[in-house]
Amino acid sequence: MYPKKCAACGGPVAESVGTLPFSVRGETLEVPGVNHGACGECGEVYLSLDAAERLQAEAVRMSKAARGLLSxxxxxxxxxxxxxxxxxxxxxxxxxxxxxxxxxxxxxxxxxxxxxxxxxxxxxxxxxxxxxxxxxxxxxxxxxxxxx
Ligand SMILES: [Zn+2]
Structure with a gap:
């Protein structure tokens, strides 16, 4: 769940789906299709625990695939x-x-x-x-x- 108001600026937080960056072993991967909350004012991103876990798992999978390693x-x-x-x-x-x-x-x-x-x-x-x-x-x- 996301907050209704942005903790950084107080702007409205709306549900969104998009590409988010995630760093794996010093490499930043752009993970598409991530559900998240986004502040309409400052762009601050909010992730549920589930979405954060999926983001990490997908970034690891992408990083390993790029290295030719089994996921x-x-x-x-x-x-x-x-x-x-x-x-x-x-x-x-x-x-x-x-x-x-x-x-x-x-x-x-x-x-x-x-x-x-x-x-x-x-x-x-x-x-x-x-x-x-x-x-x-x-x-x-x-x-x-x-x-x-
Ligand atoms: Zn904000």
Missing amino acids: PSEIREIRRSFAMSQAAFEGLLGVGPKTVIRWEKGTVFQGATADRLMRLLRAQPELARVLTSGQLYVQARAPERSRA
């Missing part, structure tokens, strides 16, 4: 496709505790390596079994030396 919701979908808790998914990927919750909230961006690993798992879900089976850690036999 928080895509990461959550991949994890859920394996029916794994955040902790179990961290174990599968080999990342530290609380890492996946931060990726899914958008507060921390995954690195390119983790991003590619998650894309591989999405494309080839059976690779999760390869990761958990331990077969990657069996040492390959060294080729025998030729006597020639």
